[in-house]
Amino acid sequence: MQQNLKNIGWKRIVIKVGSALIAPHRDGCSSQYLLSIANFIVRCRASGIQVVLVSSGSVAAGAHLFNNVDNSSMTVKKAMAAAGQSEMMATWDRLFDFNTAQVLLTHADLRNRDRFESVRDTLTALLQNDILPIVNENDTVTTDKLKVGDNDNLSAMVASAAYADALIICSDIDGLYTANPHEDKSATLIPDVMRIDPEIYAMAGGATSDVGTGGMKTKVQAAEKAVSHGINTYIVNGFSEATFNTLLQGGNPGTLFHAIETPMQDQSHWMKHTTKAQGELVVEDTFAMQKQSDDLITPQDLVNVIGDFSAGEVVLLRKENGDKLAKVKSNYSSCLLNFVAEQDNDDLSEKLHDSAAPILSEQYVSLSN
């Protein structure tokens, strides 16, 4: 049956496929579950819907090549990822008769605005030329400081970079349940989530399989990122062909997190949901942010500087009592700001203002209500 998929209202979608679907037995890649996903992608593209694929599975795919090794070692995992990535790409390639492109990213590529926009441009150019981008984290080169860490959050960052209309997270389970059904047999599926609040997070546990990373918790985090960019987000069971038939008919086969009605502006969204604060600027509990002023804070406001960061990096502005005020780009390094915070000199404020840029750039996103 041929449907007009344009009726679904999607122009561009991101599909994220979990490791359990690619290398279910940690014994190399299997196309067993990928066929129906590939068929879905083919049908979307044939209807004029642009698709970006975020594929996990490099570690799980490469694992069988390593014997008698410590599977928990990060170095071994990075080597598995390097070996498994080419097998994973080759497996997807066999399922398509159009071109694919490998896009490997780390968080460092996304938390810098110029690089984020460069990723956006590359994805757009690939899609305009009918090439299917296949994105994964570049596990082989990441460190704790550089990585996103899970492909759920990565797929949401990619979906916002791509200005997608929908994010479809294909997992090994039907969607978000009231509790992990592997641990609580009375758990029930939640079909619709209109608002992601602490109650939703409390239901979402970690991964319980050998191959998954993050479990439902990182999927809810991803959904929160995506819906605030105006992207409807589905968590669906990728093992079942019926899932994709339902999606093609405009239905919801799992859990649908509904996009918020008034999405955040793109730059503020990026600052809140894609950047990571590289340090903290601490101000007194009585501090009130002058949002309309050129100087969000003055040297006298600064009580403490935490962490090492360079000029131009994003930091968290917070009160001594822990209340978060804003995520904001610092015009100065932590080294210089530590010096500023230690000074007991009112003149410094004026000097800094007259001779250089304010401490914080005008690029910020408020975190206070």
Ligand SMILES: Nc1ncnc2c1ncn2[C@@H]1O[C@H](COP(=O)(O)OP(=O)(O)O)[C@@H](O)[C@H]1O
């Ligand atoms: N509330 C919940 N509802 C559904 N699954 C949950 C829940 N809490 C934890 N999980 C776990 O999350 C797993 C899916 O995440 P994960 O293993 O990371 O898969 P993937 O490889 O698809 O990312 C489920 O198999 C289940 O064990």
Ligand SMILES: N[C@@H](CCC(=O)OP(=O)(O)O)C(=O)O
């Ligand atoms: N980047 C890793 C996947 C990380 C990840 O989030 O895995 P999963 O929970 O299966 O989506 C890999 O390719 O093995």
